[in-house]
Amino acid sequence: MDVRAQVSMVFHLDKCIGCHTCTIACKNIWTDRKGAEYMFWNNVETKPGTGYPTLWEDQEQYRGGWERDSRTGKLRLKLQGKWGTLGNIFYNPYLPRIDDYFEPWTYDYQHLFDTPEGDDQPTARAVSMITGQYMDTIEAGPNWDDDLGGSPVYADNDPNLTGFSEEERRQLREIGRLTFFYLPRICNHCLNPGCVAACPAGAIYKRGEDGIVLISQEKCRAWRMCISGCPYKKVYYNWYTGKSEKCILCYPRLETGQPPACFHSCVGRIRYLGLVLYDADRIVEAASVPDAQLVEAQRSIVLDPFDPVVIRRAKANGISDLMIAYAQRSPVYKFFKLWKIALPLHPEFRTLPMLFYVPPLQPVQATMHNGTYEIIQTGSEGLAPMLSALEQARLPLRYFARLFTAGNVEIVKEVYRKLIAVRIYMRLQKVGDVPEPEVREALRLGNTDPDEAEAIFRLTALPTFDERFVVPPLGREEAMETQFPSLDPVSRNYPTRKGEVGFGFRKEPARRW
Amino acid sequence: MTLDIILFAVFPYVAVVLAVIVGIYRYVVDRFSYSSFSSQFLENRALFFGSGIWHYALLIILLAHIIALLFTDAWAAFIANPTRLYTLEGLGVALGISTVVALAILALRRLLNPRIRTTTTVLDWLLIVTLMTQVSLGVWVALFYRWGSLWYMYTAVPWLVSLATFSPQVSYIASLPWIVKLHMLGGFVLTALFPFTRLVHLIAFPITYLWRPYQVVIWYARRRATS
Ligand code: SF4
Numbered sequence: 001m002d003v004r005a006q007v008s009m010v011f012h013l014d015k016c017i018g019c020h021t022c023t024i025a026c027k028n029i030w031t032d033r034k035g036a037e038y039m040f041w042n043n044v045e046t047k048p049g050t051g052y053p054t055l056w057e058d059q060e061q062y063r064g065g066w067e068r069d070s071r072t073g074k075l076r077l078k079l080q081g082k083w084g085t086l087g088n089i090f091y092n093p094y095l096p097r098i099d100d101y102f103e104p105w106t107y108d109y110q111h112l113f114d115t116p117e118g119d120d121q122p123t124a125r126a127v128s129m130i131t132g133q134y135m136d137t138i139e140a141g142p143n144w145d146d147d148l149g150g151s152p153v154y155a156d157n158d159p160n161l162t163g164f165s166e167e168e169r170r171q172l173r174e175i176g177r178l179t180f181f182y183l184p185r186i187c188n189h190c191l192n193p194g195c196v197a198a199c200p201a202g203a204i205y206k207r208g209e210d211g212i213v214l215i216s217q218e219k220c221r222a223w224r225m226c227i228s229g230c231p232y233k234k235v236y237y238n239w240y241t242g243k244s245e246k247c248i249l250c251y252p253r254l255e256t257g258q259p260p261a262c263f264h265s266c267v268g269r270i271r272y273l274g275l276v277l278y279d280a281d282r283i284v285e286a287a288s289v290p291d292a293q294l295v296e297a298q299r300s301i302v303l304d305p306f307d308p309v310v311i312r313r314a315k316a317n318g319i320s321d322l323m324i325a326y327a328q329r330s331p332v333y334k335f336f337k338l339w340k341i342a343l344p345l346h347p348e349f350r351t352l353p354m355l356f357y358v359p360p361l362q363p364v365q366a367t368m369h370n371g372t373y374e375i376i377q378t379g380s381e382g383l384a385p386m387l388s389a390l391e392q393a394r395l396p397l398r399y400f401a402r403l404f405t406a407g408n409v410e411i412v413k414e415v416y417r418k419l420i421a422v423r424i425y426m427r428l429q430k431v432g433d434v435p436e437p438e439v440r441e442a443l444r445l446g447n448t449d450p451d452e453a454e455a456i457f458r459l460t461a462l463p464t465f466d467e468r469f470v471v472p473p474l475g476r477e478e479a480m481e482t483q484f485p486s487l488d489p490v491s492r493n494y495p496t497r498k499g500e501v502g503f504g505f506r507k508e509p510a511r512r513w
Numbered sequence: 514m515t516l517d518i519i520l521f522a523v524f525p526y527v528a529v530v531l532a533v534i535v536g537i538y539r540y541v542v543d544r545f546s547y548s549s550f551s552s553q554f555l556e557n558r559a560l561f562f563g564s565g566i567w568h569y570a571l572l573i574i575l576l577a578h579i580i581a582l583l584f585t586d587a588w589a590a591f592i593a594n595p596t597r598l599y600t601l602e603g604l605g606v607a608l609g610i611s612t613v614v615a616l617a618i619l620a621l622r623r624l625l626n627p628r629i630r631t632t633t634t635v636l637d638w639l640l641i642v643t644l645m646t647q648v649s650l651g652v653w654v655a656l657f658y659r660w661g662s663l664w665y666m667y668t669a670v671p672w673l674v675s676l677a678t679f680s681p682q683v684s685y686i687a688s689l690p691w692i693v694k695l696h697m698l699g700g701f702v703l704t705a706l707f708p709f710t711r712l713v714h715l716i717a718f719p720i721t722y723l724w725r726p727y728q729v730v731i732w733y734a735r736r737r738a739t740s
Pocket residue numbers: 186187188189190193194195196213229230231232233234235246351353
């Protein structure tokens with residue numbers, strides 16, 4: 001057992017209002033630079049939909065993540081082998097182009113001031129931020145398909161809907177095609193990252209102490225395999241500096257005790273951050289099981305931070321008592337491992353993503369009858385269909401299974417039964433109009449009990465800032481000092497130059513040669 | 514004669530010294546700038562036709578030059594057979610023409626595609642022009658001064674060896690036609706340009722990927738502690 005610590009995350013999708021505050025917070029801090037205009041390290045997409053970059057989930061096109069050899073059960077990069085990488089280094093056949101995201105533009109506002117008086121209103125034409133030329137048509141932009149839940153162009157082309165029956169698609173279109181939810185995405189800081197494995201230069205690395213995945217800007221040589229290797233398309237190519245960039249989980253903020261900017265600013269308070277301990281010896285094993293077992297396998301390598309054996313091994317690996325104490329308070333551990341209501345996004349990509357989602361409840365409580373929208377039942381009876389009609393949920397369960405469990409519908413059902421049980425139980429507490437037997441039945445079906453339901457409710461609905469973000473004391477400086485007591489900040493006798501181990505530039509990131 | 518000495522006995526040393534010193538200086542002081550500056554993300558259709566052919570054809574030709582230089586005897590034995598000589602020369606010309614065509618595609622792409630044009634620097638243009646001159650000269654020499662694989666061994670090779678042994682002898686190449694000499698000079702001009710341009714990606718070729726484990730984990734403190 002090789003115990004390591006990982007800063008990991010939970011997004012509670014029922015609470016996301018799709019406001020994009022997170023995106024803007026990130027954009028303003030990290031990517032409002034030349035060459036990075038099109039990048040959204042944090043983006044929020046409408047699901048069902050085609051996402052950003054367009055159809056990123058279609059790995060036949062982009063070839064991200066890992067593939068399991070069905071005969072040997074071994075993993076290989078879906079992109080290509082190592083020789084293939086070197087052979088394709090002059091031209092990567094699977095690289096997305098900027099048009100798969102969008103061409104960034106601004107407007108020629110000055111024209112509004114400079115035009116001489118005339119009969120027509122002057123217009124501010126769009127100007128490409130790459131070429132500086134006018135753009136006659138803007139074909140795509142950030143969140144081009146925002147809120148287009150029922151759109152035949154976007155929603156119907158969601159890769160997760162391939163193979164769906166007419167009946168399932170009809171469910172989706174019920175109620176005036178308005179069914180959709182938001183999926184905020186950042187880098188998952190995976191345990192078995194495809195980006196790291198695909199980088200021939202070895203420029204991408206996982207930090208041992210906290211699991212944050214970073215790209216060394218000084219080692220990146222623009223071989224651009226990482227962009228393909230990441231199945232979530234969370235590595236971006238800076239077309240101006242010739243370097244790849246990605247979410248850094250705001251590590252400068254984390255190291256000063258603050259949550260990442262997108263977490264901090266989240267209006268819906270959907271985001272949770274905390275430490276989990278996991279067994280690094282079993283990463284490959286957990287990533288190599290058949291599709292249907294992936295979620296359980298990933299859960300099994302996350303360790304119980306209260307288990308004395310785990311604690312002993314963690315300490316032996318240099319994880320401090322304080323870090324262990326933070327892992328014990330981690331909301332992520334509770335959502336993912338203890339309560340089992342948070343799920344990884346697309347586990348079938350086999351990178352073991354460490355960002356987990358509580359899937360949104362989208363129950364059908366009303367249907368269209370003769371052109372009118374009718375609520376099925378009201379009052380206490382109205383809650384019963386929530387339980388029994390799980391299969392009729394507005395978005396087919398199979399859709400969520402495609403997203404979160406590699407097709408395992410049973411796991412999705414278990415999650416929903418528990419979430420519904422929490423609602424019914426809390427309804428009893430707060431309103432009291434549900435008959436006791438019904439509540440007991442709900443708790444039984446949800447495989448939960450009043451205490452757990454109460455705890456889930458609290459952490460879902462009423463968490464404080466400090467309960468949502470249990471930012472561990474990363475203490476890299478401290479770790480350095482204990483390791484190298486003679487470090488002198490004045491003479492700077494550091495064992496490594498900072499630039500080798502981080503994102504920060506000591507020079508302007510621009511072409512000089 | 515003095516010009517010959519300057520160009521073929523002095524300049525090669527200047528070029529190599531520049532390449533090494535500036536190359537190291539740039540690596541130490543501005544490692545961030547060591548990049549191939551790929552532009553595939555902005556345009557990939559013309560690149561598909563240009564880049565692959567350019568790189569592979571050029572690598573093979575370069576390899577032939579180096580092999581003939583390093584293993585002169587084996588090379589001589591190999592091309593003693595006329596069939597082999599003609600095949601080799603034919604192949605060389607075909608590859609050479611491919612590099613010219615591929616580089617033309619790449620240059621036109623830089624010129625005509627507005628996205629690529631904005632990401633092209635003056636040094637990029639200088640490099641493209643130099644490379645174009647060099648590969649065109651190479652094809653010209655191969656076509657009209659036959660057979661290069663033969664006389665190369667008795668002119669350029671001893672001259673290069675004399676340079677490497679610090680006893681430069683321009684007499685080996687002094688009487689060659691000027692167009693051939695230009696091609697030889699071109700090689701050292703490119704060497705001199707190497708540290709200043711994106712050519713540095715040549716020595717960044719990530720061969721170590723083949724034996725590196727897939728996952729890279731870096732410990733801030735632990736790494737140094739164990740070493
Ligand atoms: S999600 Fe992040 S860590 Fe995982 S493969 Fe993509 S870039 Fe790498």
